[in-house]
Amino acid sequence: MATITPPGWSRTSICANRYAGQQGCQMGGRFACKACLLVAYCGPVCQKAHWSPLLKSTWQPGWALERRTPAFVGGLLFGASGDLRNVVRTIAMLPEDFRGKVSVTLNDRDFGIVARNIIMLLVIFLSQELDEAVESVIHLWYSAFIKDLHMDLLDNRVRPLVETVCGKIGSKSPRSLLGKTWVFGSRSLRVVLRKEEWLLLPSHLQLPHNWSKSRAQEVRTACTMAEERRDYRERRMLSQLPSHPLCADKFRRDGILLLFGFSIEDFSTPNPTIFGKTEDWPMNDSADPFDGWDLREVLQIHCGPASNDIYGKLHWFLTHLLSRFYHRVSNLEIQFELLNFDAEILPDHLNSLTPSRFPMFPMADILDLQKHCGSLDVLLDGPHDNPHATLVTLFMNAVDEMADGKEEEISLKAEMMQLMKYLSPKGLGFSQGDPWMVNMLAARPLVRDVETFFDRYMEIHRFKEAEKLFGLKMKEPHTIIEPWPTRLKLRHGERGWEDEFKIRHSSAHFGCERYVEWKRIDSIPQLPQELA
Template sequence: MATPTFVCANWNPDNTDCSKIGRYSCGNCFLLAYCGPNCQKSHWFLHKTDCRSHLAKKTWNPDWVGENRTPAFVRGGIAVPYGGTRFLWGNIPAFDILRLGSNEGDDYREQLHLLFAASGDLRNVAKTIAQLPNCYKQPVSITMNDRDLDVVARNAIILLIAFVVDDINEAIDCMIHVWYSALIRTSDVIILQNRIHPLIKSVCEKIKNKPTSTILGKTWGFGNHSLRLVLRKPSWDALLSFLKIPEGLTAERANNIRIAATLAESRKDYRDRNLLLQSPSRRIAITRFWKDGLLLPFASPRSDFDEPNPTLFQTIDTWPMHDSANPLDGWSLKDVEDSPSGPATADIYGKLFYHVRAVLRAFIVRLSGIQVSLQLLQMDASDLPNFLKSGSFNRIEVSNISDSGYLGIRRTIDLMVPLLQDPHINPHATLITLFMNAVDENTTAEDRIADIARSLTTKRLHEYLPVKAKPTSMFDPALIKLDFARDFVTSHDHIFDRFVKDFKFAEAGQSNGAAVKERHTVVEKWPFRLKLRPGQSGAEEEFNRLLSGGVSGKERYMEWKRI
């Protein structure tokens, strides 16, 4: 019997009195559901710790307030990283890089060629295919590249799960937990070891005598689909380790390694600052994720998750990501909030679980109706033109390698524009560049002074966050919140326009036969900018959503076309 979509929090296989289906929420926290009052009463001794947590109180304050001290993030810097250095989960919401109806048209009759030049995780690929119009029946060729083997290996493994596991529900849940959960189920480990490991092992056996410097490709066929993985020999050998739990690593030890980063005492003020921007119920949910690292609805049983996820734990003593890494950051928070979670309406990670499940289901179902060829590469994006055919791609998405700290815009344009389809063949072919750091890196002291002096900006800020009491110190939570919120009510156009002029974007485009698209047809220029005015219907919800999410409001996309 399939597990119901929304499960009673008191359900377990031995509880014969539970009807299993959650119909009523906890009226205090709205984080979980029950089949009826008997189960709610029976479960209270477990739930009361969360439900009555100090985090659930509207009067909650960060520890630095009660202890009357300067918070660590002021002494150490606003964005000091902590923990591992891998980016295995997306840190900006997924988007459909095609938007076929707004570009080539839903009735497009040519094959599609898509390049994700610095792909990160699978979210943009999954969302793009999931939203492909049903009327489109032509083949789709997708090239994904990332320089980090951890990223490429995990993408390959998750895609292979989609292709080799026949039961769609089993495949989707395994994909989700391999992607996002620190611990996985024995059934997931069996899929990795019995279904995926032999595919990789076979390649490694065939190439064991090849020179170390050799680049080798393997193509697997799955009906109408194919997955090609191109790696250097050492990377092929290392790929096997992503399918095997390190010797001596138990679930308990893995969890302790992870929480040493996510719940590090030295990072408490950073966590409290994050919690300050959340609703009471969301504070509980986020803290639960920091503690157990499982992407599940709040009420779901955890007992089956008793194996370390080998795609995340490559050693017995290291958690690979920053302490602040959050699966929520890779998806539109509005889409997540709008995802049904039954009576548990405040269960944000449950909503994320159901949202990702829906995207992956649509992705797999859509695959069944078209021919898809996937190619995964592991190299620096600057090397891609040596391996890919010029003039072949409908879309090229490069993440933020165009930021000055990476390749920069001129180098990105030089490398990527020649790979776009010729405008005589496809006038809609688009290169999508993202700038996550440009506003901060090009804001001057004069800009900051001018912004503080702008009475309209401050007035608008106070319309969202009225000051209700005199601040008790310069680190008063209300002031910290105002400081974070200011970026969302401020226009950054003048700073970005100056950056574009100073770095000669127009000249970079002209020298490569390209130009900026004044009207975007794929993604908004400033997708995380407030769209509603204070007082309008939904304005407060929009503001709170942006403030509590993982974006800064300063992310700027630019679309380019060949001319």
């Protein structure tokens, strides 16, 4: 990606010391902090006042200093997302000379995800200016608190559209499916929801419980900074690049996706698309904006002298990507359709609601290959209609599922020997709580023999039978996404291997994410009677 200099960035940014008086230091930030390269200060006094122990190379997690067994020993946590990122990237990357018609159907069984996607697409369509649209979507998407102008956009433009629909469906039965299409010139957004979900949608546009910022922040940090989760947070810090733990700690505390040294004073309104009707923060304490993006791409962004400001880089990466998305959406004939169904019953509804065939059909977290392929293959274009039509499936946990028992013990020894080349031993500890050992175990997936494990997964789940049963065939080579996009590409000793390992280890990806692309090999698959 080309180097990007953030619009509005100034070489005389304000000093980053927020602890100097009620307003913080108001002097110009003329000198970048050479220790962290996150912010700029007016001078050494403010720099020392703003210093954090997380920046020290000698930093150790609390469980090591306190000589206790860390709380996470014996468990792991995994997450998934169904947001707009893949759609945004796909449309943003369309060639500039592309002038064809685009139809996009999005489905998720989690209504909260669908509601946020509806709201953000409406913001894109209703915003008259690029900067307004991009900034609003970034903070509605990732920030726990938003500006008054973002809230005004929701109140004055988005909410009236939703409430008009809700006002017209009072006589409909509670479970009835109701569709509404909004047209914006050559663009349209169609939403199909049950009545009860339509009536719930306005609640995602208003503040819960009339909370103040302080109350909402208290609820959020009770989760994101919970003392009982401290060991889990510090385990994550062990693998992160220098200065990134401080950035992550700041985001956990204030929840605003912004450059490190920028003021968050204007972000005073709890984000109504995130804060729900319950009294709790609705996300995992470990949820992070980086979970859905490639850290390597983000690190290429230039955002001034604060070159280690990783969340600032992500902010400008998203600014660039969403700007391209807004531009492409504004100049294409494009139709979006958003649905809220379980994937297993999706074909029953798509047959009557949408076009019967799709050129591309991405699926994630497939737990039962035959069940889902058997229901979704009929939605994929046949080879005579579109030889490029592709079903994309993502297997996130397949390798882990296969890595157990005696072979896991053998694999562990080989992996640890390999990791010794990347992470030199520190100290004398080889216990489960030793920070070096914890970091080694976290890095294991990066050197795992993923091909062997996935071959076994395909055999157990009868991938070859799926080809015969459903008229689908695995594509070789892939044409949309590489099979293992997050695994290490360089061997130890090759040029750039150290940087690649550090970045991958610091990211939220483990190298075990496996994509499989499928194509139809006949027009109408012949299903056996027992599977029909």
